[in-house]
Amino acid sequence: MIGFVTVVATDGSGDYTTLTEAVSRAQDGSIIFVRAGVYDNETVKAWGKNISIIGENPLTTVIKNGFNSYDRPPIEMSCGLLKNLTVYAYDGGKPSTFVWGWNAYSVHIDNDGLCDNSLNVENCILKSDKTYGVGVGLRRGLLRFANCRFYSRDMASVFVHDAVSPEVAGEERIVFENCIGESPNSDAVIIFHSQKTAVARVIPEFVNCVFAGKGERVEVLNQDNTGGSAKQVGTFLGLINFYQSKVSRNNYPELLNYMEG
Numbered sequence: 001m002i003g004f005v006t007v008v009a010t011d012g013s014g015d016y017t018t019l020t021e022a023v024s025r026a027q028d029g030s031i032i033f034v035r036a037g038v039y040d041n042e043t044v045k046a047w048g049k050n051i052s053i054i055g056e057n058p059l060t061t062v063i064k065n066g067f068n069s070y071d072r073p074p075i076e077m078s079c080g081l082l083k084n085l086t087v088y089a090y091d092g093g094k095p096s097t098f099v100w101g102w103n104a105y106s107v108h109i110d111n112d113g114l115c116d117n118s119l120n121v122e123n124c125i126l127k128s129d130k131t132y133g134v135g136v137g138l139r140r141g142l143l144r145f146a147n148c149r150f151y152s153r154d155m156a157s158v159f160v161h162d163a164v165s166p167e168v169a170g171e172e173r174i175v176f177e178n179c180i181g182e183s184p185n186s187d188a189v190i191i192f193h194s195q196k197t198a199v200a201r202v203i204p205e206f207v208n209c210v211f212a213g214k215g216e217r218v219e220v221l222n223q224d225n226t227g228g229s230a231k232q233v234g235t236f237l238g239l240i241n242f243y244q245s246k247v248s249r250n251n252y253p254e255l256l257n258y259m260e261g
Contacts, residue, residue, distance in 0.1 A: 066092020140170030
């Protein structure tokens with residue numbers, strides 16, 4: 001592949017046989033191309049690295065593990081590009097070994113590397129058997145999901161919380177565009193947690209999205225307020241400094257089309 005700095009291939013025809021090793025050696029600006037194949041037992045840690053990880057095809061390029069542990073998801077990332085992959089935290093039949101007892105997201109997006117930067121996740125299938133499909137700790141910056149499918153067998157598909165440190169808080173934008181979220185055993189498909197930093201302003205934008213849960217009335221945003229003065233906006237209850245972008249449109253169910261006046 002011309003222009004790609006690093007190639008990952010299971011058959012040994014690339015620079016590395018695992019994405020974990022390729023990312024561990026990557027520097028800012030690196031582009032990693034992942035050839036089709038099933039890459040099991042991956043624990044990719046791309047914290048603070050502004051890199052691009054691009055698969056050959058999301059249906060045939062699969063990054064996964066079954067460790068069932070919060071601190072060992074298949075991919076951890078903060079900024080750059082993630083594209084054309086299936087990332088799967090499957091139920092490996094093991095109890096969580098992390099002290100909090102949480103199971104693994106498929107992708108954990110966090111770390112201060114996201115502050116004043118952006119992460120684009122495009123054309124990916126992101127799923128978890130035991131917890132939220134994707135876990136996000138927002139920073140002052142932009143997180144964009146485009147043409148993605150989120151799936152959680154047991155819980156909500158996406159869990160989002162704001163920055164817990166004032167120095168990385170601010171206007172936090174998260175965009176869902178042409179996305180599908182499925183949570184067959186949960187009433188909530190996307191959870192925006194209560195705000196812990198008063199100066200944070202979370203602005204989600206939904207464009208052409210479809211979400212499905214177990215109930216007849218899908219609770220796409222299910223919030224929980226742990227303190228402070230909550231801003232109550234229609235169905236968006238329990239959040240502080242929470243606003244929906246005015247360009248949100250063409251979504252299902254209708255409550256996602258609510259716009260701050």
